Amino acid sequence: MSTTEERMSAQKRMRLARSGTDTVDERLGSSKFLTSVLDKIFPDHWSFMVGEIAMDSLIVLIITGIYLALFYVPSSKEVVYAPTSGHVYIPLVGQRMSEAYQSVINISFNVRFGLIMRQAHHWAALIFLAAVFFHMARIFFTGAFRKPREMNWIIGLLLWQIVALEGFTGYSLPDDLLSGTGLRVIYSIVESIPFVGTWLVYALWGGRFPGTSLIPRLFVVHEFLFPLLIIGLLTAHLMILWHQKHTDFPGPGKTETNIRGSRIWPQYALKAGGLMMLVAAVIFLLAGFVQINPVWIYGPYHPYTISAGAQPDWYLGWQDGAVRLWPHFEFRSFGHEIANPFFPGLLMPGILLNIMFAWPWIDKKIYKDYGPHNLLDRPRDKPFRTGVGVAAVVFFVVLTMASGSDILANNLHVSYEAIIVILDYLAVLGPLAGFVIAYKACQRLSQTDFHPIQRPVGGVIYRTPDGGYHTVGDVHHGPSHDVPADAGANGGHNGTASHAEGHVDETVPAPTAGD
Amino acid sequence: MTDTVDTPPTPFGRNPRHFGIDPSDAWPDDVPKDQDDTHWRYEGDPKGARKAERRIAAAWTVTMLASVGLAVVYVDGANNVLAGLCWGLAFGGLGIGMLLWARDLMPGHDVIASRGHHNVSSEADRVAVAESLGRGLDPMARRPFLFKMLGAVGGVFGIAIAFPIASLGPRPQRNLFKTAWGKGVRAVTLDGKPVRPSDLPYNGILTVFPETNVHDALAPTLLLNLGNLTNETPPERVGWNIPIDGKTGIIAVSKICTHAGCPASLYNVVTHQLVCPCHYSTFDVLQICKPIFGPAPRGLPQLPLAVDAEGYIVAQADYSSAGGGPVGPGFWNRG
Secondary structure, eight states, rough: OOHHHHHHHHHHHHHHHHHHHHHHHHHHHHHHHHHHHOEEEOOOOOOGGHHHHHHHHHHHHHHHHHHTTTOOOOOOOOEEEOOOSOOOOOOTTTTTEEEHHHHHHHHHHSSHHHHHHHHHHHHHHHHHHHHHHHHHHHHTEEEEEEEEEEEHHHHHHHHHHHHHHHHHHHHHHHOOOHHHHHHHHHHHHHHHTTTTTTHHHHHHHSSSSSSSSSSHHHHHHHIIHHHHHHHHHHHHHHHHHHHHOOOOOOOOTHHHHHHHHEEEEIIHHHHHHHHHHHHHHHHHHHHHHHHHOOOOHBBBTTTTTTOOOOOOOOGGGGHHHHHHOOOSSOEEEETTEETTTTIIIHHHHHHHHHHHHHHHHHHHHHHHSSOOOOOOOGGOOHHHHHHHHHHHHHHHHHHHHHTTTHHHHHHHHHHHHHHHHHHHHHHHHHHHHHHHHHHHHHHHHHHHHHSSHHHHHOOEEEOOOOOEEEEEOOOOOSSSOOTTGGGGGOOOTTTTHHHHHEEESSOOOOOOOTT | OOOOTSOOOBBBBTOSSSBBOTTSSSSOOOOTTTOOOOOOOTTTTTHHHHHHHHHHHHHHHHHHHHHHHHHHHHHHHHHHHHHHHHHHHHHHHHHHHHHHHHHHOOOOOSSSEOOOOOOOOOHHHHHHHHHHHHHHHHHHHHHHHHHHHHHHHHHHHHHHHTTTTTTOOOOGGGTTTTTOTTTTBBOOOOOOOOGGGGOOOOOEEEEEEEETTTTTTTOEEEEEEOOTOOOOOOGGGGTEEEEEEEEEEEEEEEEEEETTTOBOOOEEETTTTEOOOTTOOEEEEEGGTEEEEESOOOOHHHHHEEEEEEEEEEESSSSGGTTOOSSSSOOOOOO
């Protein structure tokens, strides 16, 4: 029991807290709202943290980005590298380069902690996109996009697109050889758009490639326009999440109408804060130990130079891979042409993206399920959806590999042509094979209720013709998870309880003793 | 899960029962009654709690030491590896301490609560919002002319306010079809030196620029000395090379790949292929740079060459359609 002293100090703390909340309440009447905020519950499954990792990387990006913007010079003006003070990168002395490139060299060598901020910024971007992809896959495979959450699926897809563009614009700002080459390819892809392509590139670049307008414009877009859109859409994303409350996997005691997890205060606040610190720790350790984008080695961009091994950052690899794999086809007729890069660079991603936007409604039609859901699907219970998702992931992986086809050919000692032919076949057949394998695997898993990485819980309960029950295959000997005898009928709002509790099958006749 | 599909239509559309509940009914109370979330992991274990406290303190001590380390690293020239280590340890210690504090010494996990609301409004509220909207819609419907006119105004004014966009860049003009090459324009290296045929050894390759504008991004051109190899020359391109000893000699092709505009600058002197390292379009030099592998749909355009009175290499003319031009990747009205 607590001592008198402890009770006194607890009362004192309470009075202090009261004076704080009362001060606010007298102005805003916020006590009821604040209680609901502090008491709010988030479910605890590990896969729900991935979106948080994306948000934490964004925070690191904003802070390091503001720091870098204080030193970066967004100018295409040509200068000759001859630093007046501080450290000099000797191999570049006397070379012609843009002022932008020179300022990045300066951030790397002449600003103390500038290099670590640059590398942290780039690593954070790569981790951000990785978290976005993982988060998107989690949402897809568990059916979290279903009603009432279609809106957040749409906002999430928009965020992915803008974040990828934000990454690309940032990658292009140093105006080094690698990113300049990337811009040349993007120019050609935009130029290939039917009807308006040349108008668009002339508007964006202010004339013919490369021009001097683009770098300052990229800076405005990267520093202002896209961050504004990202923060706006993310706010909407989180407000909708907050209002609708998080989904959760089915499990003991969980229903469509309740939610199980940790309270925001103090559990989630500390955990989310701790996770943010850990994400920052990983980013800065990478920034210290693993070099990224050493632009001083690539050299400044000139339209007549290039180096082998020109790859974009990994999250755009799939589009670059598609451009590499697309055959030498273009459409020419009536004195006009639709140039080659349009098909793999814009048409294919555009079609895929539209299917992704429409997926919540396609899914409704497939499963004839128009109702709202708070409990998630297990991927195995929706073999078709999981198959489509696996096919998409395989397609993505093959195209990303194609983006590094020259590196693959070099390291595997296979001719470049052979790699491309293999990947061409893989890009078509791989997703089909992925679909079939995933579909069959889901069906089998769903039938056996075997979990590939966890010991099965429960077992198969058979009802004998005379009305009795017995269990087969219950190898679970841990702390008791009660398997209710009427697992199939436990509760009006919990149609999926049987997933967690074991499989109930009333149609299978009683097994013989030999089973 | 699909128990709602076959019910007849209602004011709530195809889903009269939201999460299996009629929205006009009360939200079900399926929260366990005896929950007590004031407990924490080491509540009844003062020894364990003290240990947990020490673990957290240790983690945060790492943060403090790393912060001191950061200051030292900064003053001592900001070594990048040490800086990353200190930043990482500082953030990591802070984060691990926070996570341990939440896990070991804080209450509030594994609570079940009601989701608390339908996320859909009652029928009365839905009627009310539609009526509020109708307050404006009905008067608009009574004035169809004004309503249509507003649409027209939106279209016309919309085009007008799009005009600032036109200032972003010039109209696409013929300069996509032209480069700085022209009749008698000398081929120079990057530092402005003109080139003689004898500057290129057999199998030699050299990037040259038009003397009039070395910065023209579409103009970079490759000079290739093919020696006595036979280059398949179509009739309209006869005389575009600079023969050496009566053989094929030097030809000039655009360095700008016809696929995505990167410089096609890898030359395999064994197979006489030019490769663009962006997407590995491969061109056979002996078949007038026809694409033989990769995504490029057209060959590299050829520049007609000549030698001027002083013995320097010059262009006979700009790239033309006879030589496979215009230079660079395709676009809608390339023709």
